[in-house]
Amino acid sequence: MKKELICINCPMGCCLEVVYDAKKVTAVKGNECPRGKDYAAKEIFHPERTVTTTVRIKGAAFLVLPVKTAKPVPKDLGSGIVRAASKIIVNAPIKAGDIVLHNVLGTGVNLIATRTAERA
Amino acid sequence: MKLNVDALVIGAGPAGLGAALSLKENGIEDILVVDREDAAGGILLQCIHDGFGLHRFKEELTGPEYAERDVRSARENKVEILLRTCVVDIINDEGLITAILLSEEKGLVRVETKALVLAMGCRERNRGNIAIPGSRPAGILTAGFAQKMMNMFGHAPGREIVILGSGDIGLIMARRLTWEGSRVKAVVEAQAYPGGLNRNIVQCLHDFDIPLYLSHTISRITGTGRISSVEVTPLEHGNFAPPGKRFSLACDTLLLSVGLIPENELSLRAGVVLDQATGGAVVDSNLMTSVPGIFACGNVLQVHDLADSVSEEAGYCGTAVARYLRGETKKAREVPLKTGNLVRYVLPACAEAGKEALISFRPISPAQDVVLTVRTDTEELLRKKERKVFPSIMHRIRIPRVPETAAYLEVSFASEEK
Numbered sequence: 001m002k003k004e005l006i007c008i009n010c011p012m013g014c015c016l017e018v019v020y021d022a023k024k025v026t027a028v029k030g031n032e033c034p035r036g037k038d039y040a041a042k043e044i045f046h047p048e049r050t051v052t053t054t055v056r057i058k059g060a061a062f063l064v065l066p067v068k069t070a071k072p073v074p075k076d077l078g079s080g081i082v083r084a085a086s087k088i089i090v091n092a093p094i095k096a097g098d099i100v101l102h103n104v105l106g107t108g109v110n111l112i113a114t115r116t117a118e119r120a
Numbered sequence: 121m122k123l124n125v126d127a128l129v130i131g132a133g134p135a136g137l138g139a140a141l142s143l144k145e146n147g148i149e150d151i152l153v154v155d156r157e158d159a160a161g162g163i164l165l166q167c168i169h170d171g172f173g174l175h176r177f178k179e180e181l182t183g184p185e186y187a188e189r190d191v192r193s194a195r196e197n198k199v200e201i202l203l204r205t206c207v208v209d210i211i212n213d214e215g216l217i218t219a220i221l222l223s224e225e226k227g228l229v230r231v232e233t234k235a236l237v238l239a240m241g242c243r244e245r246n247r248g249n250i251a252i253p254g255s256r257p258a259g260i261l262t263a264g265f266a267q268k269m270m271n272m273f274g275h276a277p278g279r280e281i282v283i284l285g286s287g288d289i290g291l292i293m294a295r296r297l298t299w300e301g302s303r304v305k306a307v308v309e310a311q312a313y314p315g316g317l318n319r320n321i322v323q324c325l326h327d328f329d330i331p332l333y334l335s336h337t338i339s340r341i342t343g344t345g346r347i348s349s350v351e352v353t354p355l356e357h358g359n360f361a362p363p364g365k366r367f368s369l370a371c372d373t374l375l376l377s378v379g380l381i382p383e384n385e386l387s388l389r390a391g392v393v394l395d396q397a398t399g400g401a402v403v404d405s406n407l408m409t410s411v412p413g414i415f416a417c418g419n420v421l422q423v424h425d426l427a428d429s430v431s432e433e434a435g436y437c438g439t440a441v442a443r444y445l446r447g448e449t450k451k452a453r454e455v456p457l458k459t460g461n462l463v464r465y466v467l468p469a470c471a472e473a474g475k476e477a478l479i480s481f482r483p484i485s486p487a488q489d490v491v492l493t494v495r496t497d498t499e500e501l502l503r504k505k506e507r508k509v510f511p512s513i514m515h516r517i518r519i520p521r522v523p524e525t526a527a528y529l530e531v532s533f534a535s536e537e538k
Contacts, residue, residue: 006322010174011426011513013318049323052169052182053299054271061158064274066168066184075327082299096188114168115184 005043009035020044048072052114053082055100060092060117067100068114073107080105092117121202121226126150126445128219128233130207130386133162135418136239137190137199138431142438144197148445152231153194154205154221160194161187162241163264164427166271169292171319175428186427202226210236210390212411217390235413235441238387238401239434242380242419244289250378252284254341257348263289263377267296276300278373282350283307284338288316288425288512290377295324304330305369308352310337313486315377315512317425338374339366347374380423390414397465398422405471405478406440406449407433415441422467422480425514432516436478455496455522460532462487464511471529477519481531483509490533494519496526509533 001021007014012032018040019027028040042048050072054064067085081104090100094117101111126148129136132155140153159165164172167183174180177189194201204224211218217236221229244262259278261269266277267289279302283290286309294304307325312335314321325332333352339360340351349370354361382400384392393410395402400421401409408415417437418430443449452472457479459466464484471477479494487509494502494517501519509515522529 006318008319008323011171011317011319013322015318049327050170050180051299053296054168054274056274062272064272066182066271068168068170068182078295078299078327079301083301086300096185114182115165116188 003044005040007031007036007039009039016040018044047075049075049078051078051081053085055085055088055090055111057094057117058089058091059119060094061120062117065090065094065100065117066114067111069104069107070110070112073104073109077105077107081111085111092119121200121229122150122152123230124232125152126233127152127235127237127441128217128231129153129237129239130219131155131162131239131241131418131420132157132160132201132203133239133241133418134164134187134190134427134430135241135420135434136162136237137194138434139237139239139415139417139438139441140199141190141193141197142435143442144199146439146442148442151199152233153199153201154207154223155201155203156206158203160191160201160203166264166268167292168271169296172427175426176431183427190431207386210386210414212390212414215412217413235415235445236390237437237441238384238392238409238414238416238420239418240383240386240420242382242423244376245379245381246376249381250376252338252341255343257341257343257346259343259347259371259373260341261373261375263287263293263375266293266373266375270296270300276302277375278302278371280305280371281373281375282338282369282371283375283377285309285376285378286311286314286316286321286332287377287379288320290375291316291320291324293375293377294330295328298328298330302373304328305371306330306352307332308336308338309334310355311335313510315379317512341374346372348372350374380419382420382423384420387414387416387420392416395465395467395469398467400467403468404454405468405475406444407437407468408440408444408449413444415444422465422514425512429514429516433480453524455526456528458528458530460493460530462490462509462533463531466531471519471522473522473524473526475522477522477529478516479519479529479531480514480516482511482514483533484511486510487533489536491536492531492533494529494531496523496529498525499523501529505536506533
């Protein structure tokens with residue numbers, strides 16, 4: 001089978017021509033760097049994305065705290081993760097990198113803060 | 121707070137902080153950074169998505185994470201940052217630069233400085249800039265303002281969204297709103313190609329099956345009180361298609377992602393000359409504007425695609441300001457830079473003979489299989505094949521040494537000889 005993909009690893013956005021069978025990618029053309037090959041393999045069989053959103057925060061100088069999944073998660077989980085995050089309220093102080101929610105939606109991936117919030 | 125400094129930096133985003141840190145690294149201690157917001161970091165604080173830092177840090181960061189690294193370095197290097205402070209005027213009196221600051225903490229103060237770095241960033245084009253006919257209901261916002269509402273204040277701008285313009289901010293907001301449960305019905309783009317990066321077309325539109333109408337525009341806005349629909353019109357050779365080909369999309373919100381304008385009102389007050397093509401200051405190879413002692417970097421100079429490239433420019437600017445302050449900018453002969461075939465603009469306006477030049481430029485339109493050349497009146501300095509070029513991707517090249525005899529430097533893209 002053949003598929004055209006655009007690599008999303010970096011702003012270059014290489015146009016990839018991917019040949020694959022039921023189990024694996026057999027050839028990738030058009031990638032300017034090795035990450036394009038890895039992306040093609042992932043994207044064909046297990047597409048993943050990093051999800052970023054916000055949670056509510058109390059006691060900080062601002063109202064909502066930006067968070068992200070510490071690692072990419074299966075791409076169709078975006079809305080579910082954002083919904084789960086919308087139910088959370090955290091308290092300042094919190095440091096960028098601190099875990100806000102363990103094992104979000106059973107993915108084994110944590111939701112972490114991406115901004116430091118001192119107590120205001 | 122000192123009222124007399126070596127360098128005053130306006131703006132504490134990646135440009136201002138980058139310039140300040142570079143000044144410190146170059147031994148200039150007496151500097152002050154001012155910013156009108158509550159926190160340092162600039163627009164990065166509302167850009168909660170990832171994709172920042174790939175070039176500079178070799179890892180993928182979100183906007184707030186990228187900003188935090190600069191803010192932390194600034195703190196470690198004892199850079200004084202005065203927040204909630206607006207610069208209301210700049211007075212340039214024969215080499216003495218005075219800035220009038222309005223600060224929540226300090227009140228109205230005058231700060232005299234030997235050098236000034238403009239790092240105010242840019243703002244968004246709005247409905248007034250693009251003149252869409254129709255009524256004037258609520259629910260029409262710029263994409264960046266919607267981003268601020270959602271990511272800084274936790275308010276969704278609406279439920280049924282249409283986005284005009286395919287700039288990166290609009291694309292990022294399409295994904296953000298979809299994840300939050302709003303329905304993004306379409307992204308409408310007047311050009312025949314997307315304004316944003318390919319990766320954002322994929323991960324923000326394709327991932328959610330959001331249609332992208334290229335060569336289409338919004339020809340009418342309808343709604344009383346709140347926007348209720350927009351009329352989408354195909355463009356045929358730049359003109360509106362006949363009414364039969366138009367269609368209507370119901371929506372409660374229209375986001376505009378139709379370009380950015382460097383925010384240069386202050387620069388103009390200081391007498392800085394602007395470039396029509398970039399909307400930023402005309403600068404020499406030290407990023408010094410037409411006013412001696414006033415420098416510019418980041419989005420106030422030219423709208424960048426990446427924070428990484430803003431930081432790079434800011435570092436370069438800080439070094440140049442430090443040289444200026446030490447009296448080391450003894451000028452060599454200036455060699456003007458020219459735009460050649462397919463080049464929309466080139467920055468700086470001139471390089472110095474015998475010295476290094478860092479040149480930024482963008483193509484006018486997308487092109488394939490072209491050859492990028494930089495040449496003088498007598499010789500070719502650089503020749504590079506480019507498989508694809510896009511106006512959405514800025515090019516930046518370094519010429520190690522501008523020839524002493526060059527009358528000019530010209531940057532151009534030529535079709536590849538077959």
